[in-house]
Amino acid sequence: MSKREDRINNIISILKSSNGSSVKDLANELNVSEMTIRRDLKTLEEKNIIDNFYGAAVFNPREDNPVNKSDEFSYSISINSHKMEYQKNCIGKKAAEFVCENDVVVIDTGTTTEKLTQNIDNELSFTALVFSANNLIHLLGKPNAEIIVSGGKFHRDTGMFEPSIDMELVKNTRTNKLFLSAAGVHEKLGITCAYSYEILLKKEVINNSLEVFLLVDSSKFGNVASAFICELDYIDNIITDRGISDEWVEIINKMGINLIIAD
Incomplete structure (x- = not known):
């Protein structure tokens, strides 16, 4: 060679x-x-x-990639739940501190947002719009949580319910906080996710929320996935772990985004 x-x-x-x-x-x-x-x-x-x-x-994860016929890109929520698990749990605990009494929130799909749902106070009264099976299951154990589920086609790889095309329920739900997940965070290419079917719903809940919290572990910074969600400046707060680089701390601070480091 x-x-x-x-x-x-x-x-x-x-x-x-x-x-x-x-x-x-x-x-x-x-x-x-x-x-x-x-x-x-x-x-x-x-x-x-x-x-x-x-x-x-x-x-390029698509089928026209000649080196990727037998190893096509995939995301599995069961496999990814074990990656950076300690850091994700720290992020979830910190994010749970921002869910307040009588809040109306959106909790995105993903293994980091799942840690948020698990760590919300069981006695707290709040309303949550969710579109993933794992977050729904965890909320069922919280007696004072009012749950709104988007429904639609179920995707086993991400655990996401993809709403119908018109997404009336999602479009008509206004929330004061969105807890967003992502596969990649890039200074120039923005916030990205693994699959195109996630995009429409994520864009809609961003537009319908007063404040956006991005929950990502430090391995996501500098990464780019194929499906574009939004530019980085759409984000109000980023909650991540101590593994974030000094370079990225500087980038986030220069953009005026509130950076929260989870212990």
């Missing part, structure tokens, strides 16, 4: 594991010039192995 072939295979491995990377970061990691990386990325893009966005390259 030539040096170039070896380097290209390394690029693919990096992009698959990180969900996205910049030309500069790839050049630094592989100890080559940015021009060399750009040429490699162009080759990969022409072969449908990656998608090359402004400022970041992202592994």
